[in-house]
Structures are given as C-alpha cells and as structure tokens.
Amino acid sequence: MLKTSSFKKEVTKQNFRSVGWIGIVYLAGLLFALPLKLMMEVSSDRPLGEYFYQRGLFQVNFEIQQLLMIVLPVLLAVFLFRYLHMKESSDFIHSLPLKRKELYHINIWNGLVILVSPILITTLIIAIITVSYDLSGIYEWSDLWYWAGGTLSYTLLLFFSTVFVGMLTGMSAVQGVLTYIMLLFPAGITVLFYFVLDQFLYGFSTNYYMDSSIEMLSPLSDSLNLFNGSLPAIRFIIYTSIAVFFYGLAWVIYKHRKLEMAGQAIVYNGLRPLFKYGLTFCMMLVGGLYFQSQPAGWVIFGYVVGSLVGYTVAEMVLQKTWRVFGKWKGYLGFSVVTFLVFFMLEIDVTGYEKAIPEAGNVERVFIGEGSYTYKNKNEMMMSEAGYLTSAENIEAIRNLHQQIVETGPPDDHANRKRNIFLAYEEKDQGSVIREYIISEDQLQSALKPIYESEEYKQLKYPVLHVDSEDIENIRFYVPGKEDENIVITNAEKIASLVKQLKQDLDEETFDKRYPLIGDQGEISFSLSDGTEFHVPIKRSYDRFNDWLQEQQMYEDIILTADDISKAVIMYGEGDEGTIYNRFEKAAASSDHVWTITDPEKVEMLLNRSGNDNQGSYFVALYYKGGYPEMIYSVPEDFVSRIIK
Amino acid sequence: MIELRGVEKSFQNQRVLNDITLQIKTGSIYGLLGSNGAGKTTLLKIMAGILKQEEGSVQMKEAPVYENNEVKNKMVFIPDRLYFFSHYTIEQMAKFYQNIYSGWDQSRFEELKDIFGLDIKKKVSQFSKGMQRQVAFWLALSAMPDIMILDEPFDGLDPVVRKKVKNLLIRDVAERQMTIVISSHNLREVEDICDYVGILHNGDILLEKDLDDLKADIHKVQAAFRNHVPAKLKQELTLLHEEKRGSVRLWIVRGSEEVITEKVEAYSPVVFDLLPLTLEEIFIYEMGGVGYNVENILV
Numbered sequence: 001m002l003k004t005s006s007f008k009k010e011v012t013k014q015n016f017r018s019v020g021w022i023g024i025v026y027l028a029g030l031l032f033a034l035p036l037k038l039m040m041e042v043s044s045d046r047p048l049g050e051y052f053y054q055r056g057l058f059q060v061n062f063e064i065q066q067l068l069m070i071v072l073p074v075l076l077a078v079f080l081f082r083y084l085h086m087k088e089s090s091d092f093i094h095s096l097p098l099k100r101k102e103l104y105h106i107n108i109w110n111g112l113v114i115l116v117s118p119i120l121i122t123t124l125i126i127a128i129i130t131v132s133y134d135l136s137g138i139y140e141w142s143d144l145w146y147w148a149g150g151t152l153s154y155t156l157l158l159f160f161s162t163v164f165v166g167m168l169t170g171m172s173a174v175q176g177v178l179t180y181i182m183l184l185f186p187a188g189i190t191v192l193f194y195f196v197l198d199q200f201l202y203g204f205s206t207n208y209y210m211d212s213s214i215e216m217l218s219p220l221s222d223s224l225n226l227f228n229g230s231l232p233a234i235r236f237i238i239y240t241s242i243a244v245f246f247y248g249l250a251w252v253i254y255k256h257r258k259l260e261m262a263g264q265a266i267v268y269n270g271l272r273p274l275f276k277y278g279l280t281f282c283m284m285l286v287g288g289l290y291f292q293s294q295p296a297g298w299v300i301f302g303y304v305v306g307s308l309v310g311y312t313v314a315e316m317v318l319q320k321t322w323r324v325f326g327k328w329k330g331y332l333g334f335s336v337v338t339f340l341v342f343f344m345l346e347i348d349v350t351g352y353e354k355a356i357p358e359a360g361n362v363e364r365v366f367i368g369e370g371s372y373t374y375k376n377k378n379e380m381m382m383s384e385a386g387y388l389t390s391a392e393n394i395e396a397i398r399n400l401h402q403q404i405v406e407t408g409p410p411d412d413h414a415n416r417k418r419n420i421f422l423a424y425e426e427k428d429q430g431s432v433i434r435e436y437i438i439s440e441d442q443l444q445s446a447l448k449p450i451y452e453s454e455e456y457k458q459l460k461y462p463v464l465h466v467d468s469e470d471i472e473n474i475r476f477y478v479p480g481k482e483d484e485n486i487v488i489t490n491a492e493k494i495a496s497l498v499k500q501l502k503q504d505l506d507e508e509t510f511d512k513r514y515p516l517i518g519d520q521g522e523i524s525f526s527l528s529d530g531t532e533f534h535v536p537i538k539r540s541y542d543r544f545n546d547w548l549q550e551q552q553m554y555e556d557i558i559l560t561a562d563d564i565s566k567a568v569i570m571y572g573e574g575d576e577g578t579i580y581n582r583f584e585k586a587a588a589s590s591d592h593v594w595t596i597t598d599p600e601k602v603e604m605l606l607n608r609s610g611n612d613n614q615g616s617y618f619v620a621l622y623y624k625g626g627y628p629e630m631i632y633s634v635p636e637d638f639v640s641r642i643i644k
Numbered sequence: 645m646i647e648l649r650g651v652e653k654s655f656q657n658q659r660v661l662n663d664i665t666l667q668i669k670t671g672s673i674y675g676l677l678g679s680n681g682a683g684k685t686t687l688l689k690i691m692a693g694i695l696k697q698e699e700g701s702v703q704m705k706e707a708p709v710y711e712n713n714e715v716k717n718k719m720v721f722i723p724d725r726l727y728f729f730s731h732y733t734i735e736q737m738a739k740f741y742q743n744i745y746s747g748w749d750q751s752r753f754e755e756l757k758d759i760f761g762l763d764i765k766k767k768v769s770q771f772s773k774g775m776q777r778q779v780a781f782w783l784a785l786s787a788m789p790d791i792m793i794l795d796e797p798f799d800g801l802d803p804v805v806r807k808k809v810k811n812l813l814i815r816d817v818a819e820r821q822m823t824i825v826i827s828s829h830n831l832r833e834v835e836d837i838c839d840y841v842g843i844l845h846n847g848d849i850l851l852e853k854d855l856d857d858l859k860a861d862i863h864k865v866q867a868a869f870r871n872h873v874p875a876k877l878k879q880e881l882t883l884l885h886e887e888k889r890g891s892v893r894l895w896i897v898r899g900s901e902e903v904i905t906e907k908v909e910a911y912s913p914v915v916f917d918l919l920p921l922t923l924e925e926i927f928i929y930e931m932g933g934v935g936y937n938v939e940n941i942l943v
Contacts, residue, residue, distance in 0.1 A: 010743035014729055088727035094694045095723075096744050097716035260655055260686075260695055269656070 008098065008106060015110040019079045022072055027118035029068040030151075033061035035125045042133050057126070057139050057147035058226045066223060069154050073115055074179055077162030078172050080107045084254075085172045090262045104254055108163070108247065115155050123148045146233060150226050153236035153243070157219055158183075160246035167253040168271060170264040174317065180220070187218035192285035199288065199299060200345040202353045202409065205421065205435030208371035265317045273330075276314040280334055283310025307334065356401050357424045357432050364389040365397045366423035367450075367459070371435065374423050386459035387425075393455050397422065400446040404436050407443065414439035416514075448510040461505045463525050463533040468498040472528050476537065478521035478556070479630075480563050480623035486556060497547055498525075504541035512540045517621070517632055518606025520559045559606065561599035565624045569594045569639055572618040583620045583631065594643045601642050608634060645670050646691065646791065646823065650700035653686055660686050662847045664700070668840065670790075671821035673813070675838035677831055682844045684827040685724065685795055691825060692721035692793045704791060717746055719791040720784040724799065726776050728768040734779055735764040738786065745787035753786035759808065774800045781809050785816065794826045798833055810837050835923035843927075851930065858926050865895040867908055868915035877911050884929050896921070896929050 037060050058065065083089040093103065126144055129135065139147075162179045169175050191210060198206040215221040219239060225231035253268075261267040266275050287306015291298040311331045315324040348354065366374050368385035388397060401422060410417055417439050424432040440447060450456050458464050471494050476486040488494060501523070521537045539545060539558060548554040568583060571592035596602060605619060617639045620629045646668040653661040660683045668674045678684050689695045690702055693709040693716050702709050709715045728737055742748040757764065760778050762771065768779055777800055784792060792813070798806050814837065816822040828834045834841075835855070842852040862884070868891045878886075881904065885896035892915060897904055901918060908916055921929075 008743060010740040014732075014740065018730070088723070088725050091689065091694050091721075091723050092727035095692045095716070095721040097713040097719075098744065099711050099713055258696070260689075 008102065011098070011103070011106050012110055015080065015107065016114075019076055019110075020114065022076045022079070023114035023118055026068055026072050026115065027121060029064060029072075030118050030122040031125070033064040033068070034122060035129060037061055038126065038129055038135060038138065041138060042129075042135065047137065054228060055137075055139050056143045056227075056229045058150065058229065060138070062227045065151070066226075069151060070158060070220065070223065073155050073159035074162045074176055076111055076114060077159050077166060077179075078176050080111050081163060081166040081175075082172050084166065084257070084259075085170050085175070085262055087262045090259050094259055100254055101251075104251055111159060111163075115159055116152065119148060119151050119155065143229075146229060149233060149236045150231065153239040154219070154223060154226075156243040157239040157246075160243040160250065164246040164250040164253070167250045167257060168267055170262045170267045174265050183220050184218050187214050187221055189282065189285075190214055190217055192282065192289065195289050195292065196285060196345075199292075200342065201348070203405070203434040203436055204352075205371055205433050207435065208374070208421070208423075208433050211371075211375065263320075265320070272318055276311070276318060276330065277334055279314040280307050280310040280331070281338075283307060283313070284338070303338075307331075307338070354405055355432065356398050356405070357426055359391070359395055359398055361426045361428070362394050362398075363425045363427050365394055366421070366425070367397065367456075368421045369419050370421050371433075374421060384456075384460050388450075388453075388455050388459075390453070390455050393450060393453055396446070396450045396453070397424075400443065400450065401434070403443055403446045404438055407438075409437060410439035410442060414442060416440040444510070451510045451513060452508075454506065457505060457508070461533075461535055463498070463535055464502055464505060466498075466525065466527065466533065468495040470527050470529075471498065472526050474498075475524040475526065476521060476557050477524065478537070478559070480520060480559055480621075480625055480627045481556060486553070493551070497544070500543035500547045501535065501541060504543050505535070508540070512538070514609055516540075516606065517608050517619075517630075518559050518603075520630075521557070561602040561606065563624055564602050564606075565597075565622045567596040567602055567605050567622070568620045569596065569634070569643065570618050570620070571616065572633075583618070583629070596642065604642060605634075608632075608638065645705065646674075646825070647703045647706075648687075648691070648700065649703075651687070651690060651697045651702060652699035653683075653690060653695065653697050655686075660847055661690075661697070664844075664847075664849055666842055666849055666852060668823060668825060670823050671817060672840055673817060673824045673826065673838045675831075675834040675841045676825060676827040676844055677829070677834070677841060678827075678844035679829055683847045684829075684844055687844065688721070688793050688795050688825065688827055689723075692716075692719065694721070718789050719793065720745075720787050720789040721793045722777075722780045722784055722795065722797055724795040726780050728776070728779070730769060731767055733765055733767050734762060734782075737768060737779070737783060738764070741783050741787055745789075747788040749786055749788045752788065753782070756782050756785060756812075759812070774802065774805065777801055778805060778809070781812070785812060788820075790822060792822060792824045794824065796827055796829070798828070813837065831924050831927065832922075841923070851927075853930075855923065858923075858930075859920060860900060861898055862921055862926055862929065863897050863899070863901065863904055864919040864921050864925070865897050865904065865908065866892055866915065866917040866919070867895070867913045868892045869911060869913050874911045877907065880907050896925075 034057060083093050094100075123144065126147075130139075130141065130144060158179075161183060162175065165179045165182060166172075166175045169178060191214060194204075194206050194210050197204045215225065222231060222235070257267060266272045284303050284307035287302035287304070287309070288299050289302070290306075291302035294302075308331070311334065312324060315327050315330075316322050319327070364387045366385075366387050368374055373385035388394065404420075417437055420436050420438050422432075422434045422436075426432070451460075469491075472489070474488040474494055474497060478486070488497065515536045515538055519536060519538045519540075523535045523537055525533045525535075527533075537557065545554065545558065548557055570583065596605070605621070617634050617636060618631055619634050620631045622629045648664050648666050651661055651664040652659070664687060676684050676687065686695065690697050691709065693702075693712065696710050704715045704719065707715050709719070729740070732740070738753055742750065760782050762775060762779065762782075768776060771779065777797070781797075798809070801809065813822075813824060817824060826834055826838065831841075839855050840853070841855055843850045865881075873893055881895065882898040883895055884898060885894075887894040905916075905918060908918075
C-alpha cells in the first residue's frame with residue numbers, strides 16, 4: 001500500500017495542497033489548547049491547577065479540544081472525498097488509470113496522516129513538558145495516555161463515519177449534516193421513542209429509562225464525559241473498532257458506487273425510502289415533542305406538522321427542487337401506517353397499561369417518588385423510597401395500582417398530587433416498572449393500608465430501625481423560635497426521646513401524614529457513622545409532645561400562637577409565583593386583606609393543613625423572632641370561618 | 645481495437661443506452677453523432693471506464709476497460725466539461741499527468757508548448773474556456789495515449805485553433821496508430837476528420853458507416869442531354885434521387901466514380917459533372933431510406 005501511495009505521489013501532493021491546512025489548524029489548535037496553556041500554568045504564580053476541577057488533560061481548554069475533535073475530522077473527510085460529489089471531478093479522477101481501491105486508500109492514508117500527526121506531535125510535546133516540569137497538580141502520565149487515546153479514537157471515529165456517509169451520498173453538504181445526524185441518531189431516536197411511549201402508555205416511566213446512560217448511545221454526547229474522565233478507556237477501543245468497521249464498509253460501498261449519481265442526495269436507490277420515511281418519522285416525533293405539555297389536540301397537530309415538514313424536506317432534498325407538492329402518495333401511506341400504530345398503542349393492544357403482576361410472582365415492590373432512588377440505591381435513601389416485601393403490602397400495592405389504572409390521571413384541580421414510582425421485582429428476574437402522578441385524595445382507601453403498615457413506616461422514617469445507642473446527638477431546627485438550633489447529647493435523654501418518638505411514628509395514621517401549618521421544623525438524628533435522619537416535628541406526636549413538656553422544652557420547640565406576631569389573609573386568585581410580592585404590598589390596600597392577631601384564630605390557622613392547594617386565599621404567618629414569613633394557601637370556607 | 649457488445653445502461657430506471665454493439669478499428673477516428681440527450685456522453689464515459697454498463701462488455705485490446713489500469717494508462721478522456729485541480733498551474737497539472745500516465749513524453753510536452761503558446765506557470769483556472777480546452781489537449785497528447793476519447797472536443801475553439809488541434813490529432817493517428825472517438829452533435833464539425841461515423845439516437849446506434857466507402861460509393865451527378873434523357877441510362881445507374889433543373893438532371897447515384905463516368909459518357913451528355921457529396925447530404929439520402937429525418941437527429 002505504501003508502495004502505491006508513493007508511486008502516485010502526485011495524488012498525495014494534490015491532497016495535501018487542498019486539505020493540508022486542516023492538519024495545520026488541528027495542530028495549531030491543539031498546541032494552543034494544551035501545551036501553551038500548560039506553559040502558562042508553569043510560569044504563573046498561583047498554585048498549579050487552581051482553575052481545574054480535577055486532574056486530567058481534557059480539563060484544559062476542553063471546549064476548544066472538543067470543537068477541534070468534532071469538527072475537523074468531518075471537514076477533512078468531506079474535502080478529501082469531495083471529488084466523488086462533483087460530476088466533473090468524479091469523471092476526471094475516475095478516467096485516470098487509478099483503481100478505486102488505490103484512490104480510496106491514498107485518500108484514507110493522507111487523511112490519517114493529516115489527522116494523526118497533530119495528535120502525536122502534541123502528545124510528544126506534552127510528554128516533554130511532563131518530563132521538564134512538575135505539573136502533577138494538573139495531570140499525570142496516565143492522564144496523557146488517556147488524553148491521547150481519547151482524542152485519537154474520537155478523531156478516527158468521526159473521520160471514518162464521515163467517509164462512510166460520503167459514500168452513500170452524492171452531496172458534500174448532505175454528507176456533513178448526515179454524519180452528525182447519524183452519530184446523534186441512536187440517542188435522539190431513543191429519547192423521541194420514550195416520549196411517544198410516555199404519551200400513549202399511562203404509567204410509562206420515562207425518567208426510569210431516560211437517564212445519563214442515553215448519553216452513551218451517541219458518541220457525540222458521550223464525548224462530554226471525556227471532560228471529567230468518566231468515559232471508560234474501553235470505549236476508546238469500541239469507537240476505534242467502529243471506525244475500522246466504517247473504513248471497511250465505506251470501501252465496499254465505494255466499490256459498487258454508481259458515479260453518475262454524483263450530485264444526488266442519496267446515491268443508493270434502496271436507501272432513498274429509508275431516508276425519506278426516516279426523516280418523516282423523526283420530524284413527526286420532534287413535532288409532537290414540541291407540544292408535549294399541551295393538550296392532546298396540540299400534540300396531534302405537532303405530529304401532523306412535523307411529519308409533513310420532514311416528508312417535504314426529504315422529498316426536496318431527494319428531488320433537488322422545492323416544487324414537490326405533487327408527491328403526496330408516500331405521505332398518505334406513511335400517515336395510514338402511523339395512525340394504525342398509534343391507534344394500537346392508544347387502545348393498548350399489548351395490555352401494558354392494565355398489566356399488574358400476579359401477587360404470587362412478585363418478590364418485592366419498590367415504592368418511591370421517582371426512579372432516581374430506585375436506580376441509585378446505594379446513595380442516601382430519601383424518605384419513603386424502598387422495598388416492600390410482605391404479602392399484605394404487595395397485595396395492597398397491587399390494589400393501589402389497580403385503582404390508579406381505573407381512576408386514570410388526576411385533573412388539574414385534583415388535590416394533593418404527587419409522583420409515585422413502582423417497581424415490581426418478580427421471582428423470575430423480570431420487573432414491571434411504572435410511574436404515575438396521582439392525587440392522594442382520590443386514592444385514600446388504597447393508600448391508607450400501605451401507609452399504616454409497619455414495613456412502610458420503616459421506609460418513611462428510617463430512624464425507626466436505628467438503635468438509640470448509635471445516635472450521637474439530636475438537633476431541633478425550629479424556624480420562628482428565638483433559638484433555632486437546640487441540641488441534645490445526653491444519652492439517656494436521647495434514648496427516652498427516641499423511644500417515645502418511635503411509638504408515635506408507629507402509630508401515625510394516614511390522615512396525620514402531612515404536617516399542619518403549625519408543624520414547623522424538624523428533628524435531626526446524627527449517627528456516629530456520620531449519617532443523618534430527619535423527622536418533621538408534629539404536634540400530633542403525643543408522646544413526643546409529652547416528653548418535651550416533661551423536659552420543659554415544649555415552649556422552645558413547638559410553635560404556638562405566642563410565636564406569631566400576626567397572620568395576614570389575602571384573596572389571591574391567580575399566579576402563585578408573585579404572591580410573595582403581593583403580600584409585601586398588601587398593607588397598602590385594605591380590600592380582601594385581613595390581619596389576624598387573635599391568638600385563638602391564629603391557633604386555628606396553625607392547626608390547618610398547609611398542603612392542600614385548593615384555596616384562592618393565601619395566608620402569611622409573621623414570626624415574632626423576625627424569621628421570614630411563611631405563605632400557605634387556604635380554602636374559602638376556612639377563611640370565612642376565621643374572619644366572620 | 646475498441647469493441648462494445650450489447651452495452652446497456654440505465655439512470656434511475658430510465659434506459660439511456662439499448663444494446664449498443666460497435667467496433668472501432670485501431671488507428672481510426674470514429675465520430676459518434678447524435679442530438680442532445682441521445683446518450684453520447686454516457687457511451688463515451690462507459691468507453692472511458694468511468695461508468696459501468698449494466699449489461700454487455702466494453703473491451704479495448706481484448707481487455708475490459710472498467711477498473712483496468714493497464715488499459716486506462718494508454719487512454720485519455722477529455723470530457724465536455726473540463727476539470728482541473730483548483731489553483732493548479734499548467735506545469736503542476738503536467739507533473740500530475742506525468743506521475744499518473746507512464747507513457748508521458750516530456751519532450752512532446754515541451755514541443756507542444758511552442759504550438760499552444762500558453763504560459764505554463766499560470767493557473768489553469770485563469771485561462772479562458774477555449775484556452776483551457778487547449779490545455780486539456782496539450783496534456784492528453786503529451787500522455788501519448790493509444791486511445792483518445794473526446795466529448796464534444798471542439799466546442800469553444802476558434803477555427804484556427806480547431807484546425808491546429810485537428811492536425812495534431814491526425815498526426816498522432818497517422819504516426820502511431822492512435823485511435824480516437826469523437827462525439828459531436830454537428831456532423832460538419834467532424835466530417836473532415838472522421839473516417840467512421842456512427843449515429844446514436846435515443847440510445848440506439850441507427851447507422852454506422854466507413855466514410856471513405858460512403859464517399860466513394862455515392863455521388864451527385866449533374867447531366868444534360870441533347871434530346872431527351874436516355875431511359876436506358878437511368879436503368880443502368882442505381883439512382884437514389886432525381887431532380888429536374890430545366891434541362892439539367894440532378895441525380896444522386898450509388899457507385900464508384902469510374903463506373904458512373906463510363907456509363908454516363910456512353911450517352912454523350914452535353915453537360916456532365918460528377919460531384920462528391922457532403923457528409924450531411926449522404927446521411928440525408930442514406931437515412932431517408934431508413935425512415936428518419938436527419939435534420940431532427942443531427943442539428
């Protein structure tokens with residue numbers, strides 16, 4: 001191969017004359033981004049690596065590096081194989097006594113030299129810097145190898161991807177655009193696909209499937225992980241292998257390429273429908289995504305407009321004219337097929353929505369507010385998130401699930417809405433994952449047995465399974481009190497308090513699950529191993545309150561009407577976002593603004609649930625201690641009882 | 645020898661060439677005639693090994709041309725739309741050709757410099773269209789090919805240069821048995837240089853002729869006789885066409901010059917002229933018989 005390339009040295013010369021500048025730009029860019037910056041660090045007075053989050057060469061001017069790495073190989077491949085896309089040059093080059101095999105390999109070799117030498121030279125220079133200065137605050141030898149491997153594999157992947165796409169298309173612009181689309185496609189289509197499932201399948205947990213692992217599906221988004229070195233080096237080998245695969249595939253395609261197709265968007269007839277309907281499909285999903293949070297009518301509108309745009313653009317590119325309005329038959333076919341697929345999803349032919357695992361098959365059920373805690377179990381547990389394993393609870397969850405499916409999504413005005421995430425783990429290793437927004441008010445009967453079960457309480461209040469001997473101290477955070485930070489370190493006191501509180505928690509009923517307006521603050525348990533648990537301070541915890549009385553701490557910890565200087569009630573239908581500002585100005589107007597100072601009425605307020613967002617009235621509590629006021633919404637009937 | 649057998653080619657399911665079979669002898673100049681869109685360029689690109697036919701074979705010196713460096717090394721294709729590397733000077737292009745074509749003759753290149761008189765240090769793109777075409781011929785001839793394939797080669801050349809280029813081509817054909825295929829939509833443009841002519845129409849070769857044979861075989865006779873036109877003479881001659889112009893008869897006659905002269909003079913004509921036909925006239929009479937209107941085929 002070397003023999004041929006040296007034999008046809010004029011071809012190489014021509015290549016370097018026309019695209020050699022890309023290599024120079026790459027080298028200059030890399031030298032500017034790395035060695036130059038490193039030398040600046042060496043010569044500066046400040047401690048080494050002060051501006052870098054962590055060690056590694058990708059930390060240094062990453063944006064410049066990434067730009068070079070993602071743009072230049074594509075540009076180079078486009079220019080190198082541009083001769084295939086212009087009729088005149090394609091005819092000229094292929095009339096010469098040069099086989100396609102020679103042409104392909106000369107171009108590939110030239111391209112590799114242009115791209116790889118800047119990386120090698122930069123590596124060498126950094127190596128010299130590494131030997132000459134102590135830059136261990138910024139990087140070490142292993143970081144240099146990681147950098148060289150990462151840059152090289154990405155450069156090769158992008159170069160060969162572009163070469164591959166170039167063989168399929170007859171237009172250089174299409175080649176560039178299509179390359180990036182191809183590299184983004186796996187991630188993009190997955191996101192769009194999940195979105196459609198989320199639209200059509202009630203209970204589909206987009207969050208569960210859509211997480212950072214989607215980045216992995218596209219080398220482009222994955223490249224962001226080079227920055228902090230979280231991209232494993234094995235991926236470099238994978239990307240390089242894909243590059244090699246594209247190298248071979250491109251050659252096979254080139255061998256069979258019909259040169260008369262130069263100037264056509266897609267050179268292979270078989271690929272034209274794929275391109276056309278692929279674009280139509282993707283644009284349809286994008287259109288739907290744009291109107292995602294709108295009512296169903298808008299989403300359908302988005303699908304129609306998106307697919308029409310995609311179809312028209314594809315036709316325009318393929319026909320190379322904008323007058324494609326007569327070509328609607330394909331679109332009609334597409335619409336019919338899509339409609340059928342969507343219709344089948346909508347009527348749930350697979351039974352996805354109604355599928356509730358048989359109780360006998362279920363090993364355990366994970367319950368939580370979202371998928372995050374399910375997937376990151378080793379991280380600190382949030383309240384509630386965890387597994388339920390008892391047969392009663394599994395049955396109760398199934399019953400709840402059944403009711404959720406029957407009730408359907410809550411409407412906008414439903415009270416006490418929350419997210420619920422369920423993951424059934426089955427005995428045969430299978431799992432059923434669901435996520436819903438529910439209104440707790442609508443599902444009280446189903447939620448109550450779960451909530452009141454001991455197993456659930458253990459999840460909700462992790463402190464329940466903590467031995468009081470392991471607790472180092474207990475801290476009370478009480479807003480509105482003079483001393484907002486009270487600590488107990490006495491072991492005896494800790495033991496007695498924990499005992500009382502555990503019993504309170506065990507006995508807490510479903511109805512009392514939410515703190516009232518007056519239930520301010522929380523108890524924090526610090527364990528000797530550094531972990532912390534939090535329990536809200538509630539006045540419904542009778543034993544706990546009695547204990548506080550005994551210790552004469554009640555006044556310091558429990559919020560009473562005495563701590564409140566005043567409460568202001570205001571009519572405030574509409575935007576809740578600005579309500580804070582409106583209270584600021586409320587004093588100026590007297591209409592629909594009432595100030596409450598009567599301790600009895602303040603007490604009534606404190607005993608009110610602050611969690612239902614039913615009201616068009618708002619109440620602001622002002623603390624004597626000067627702590628910023630708290631604002632809650634309250635229903636009209638309650639307001640009328642207070643201000644009558 | 646260039647040999648095409650049953651060559652078929654389609655562009656996106658549209659048939660461009662149907663079953664083309666033709667032979668071009670070594671050392672001949674073959675004119676491929678046809679109107680725009682007849683498929684000339686496609687046929688030439690297949691001959692040049694650029695495009696691949698779907699059916700049939702294209703052989704030069706008994707070897708297929710497609711992806712065959714040995715054949716293409718001795719063949720140069722000059723397209724109707726020329727291509728040079730951007731920013732290349734004539735000298736740089738020459739170096740490129742020298743590297744690519746093993747038969748490159750540098751002394752020939754120097755010699756042609758005097759004939760074309762263009763500055764080799766100048767970028768090709770800076771020359772006019774006609775000059776660029778001269779550069780293409782210059783480079784092609786210096787590569788000393790056995791076969792030249794020329795697509796509408798004389799477009800944009802002024803008559804003086806045209807003559808110069810034709811002479812150069814003929815010289816190579818005469819001196820070293822070079823074979824040339826020339827396409828044109830204009831018969832008059834190539835009739836003085838071609839010795840074979842093929843007419844391509846809608847992807848079919850309608851007609852293929854040796855021009856020397858044609859010219860030797862068909863003549864225009866103008867004759868007048870004292871009394872009346874001898875009916876016997878008309879029977880003896882193979883008449884293709886007859887016109888009366890007063891007492892003078894104009895005949896298009898098939899046959900060799902000597903035979904016709906002998907036959908006519910036997911009847912002692914008052915006026916007798918034997919004129920050669922222009923190629924265009926020959927085609928009009930020949931193809932009229934096949935049922936085609938030549939004016940529609942050859943502009």
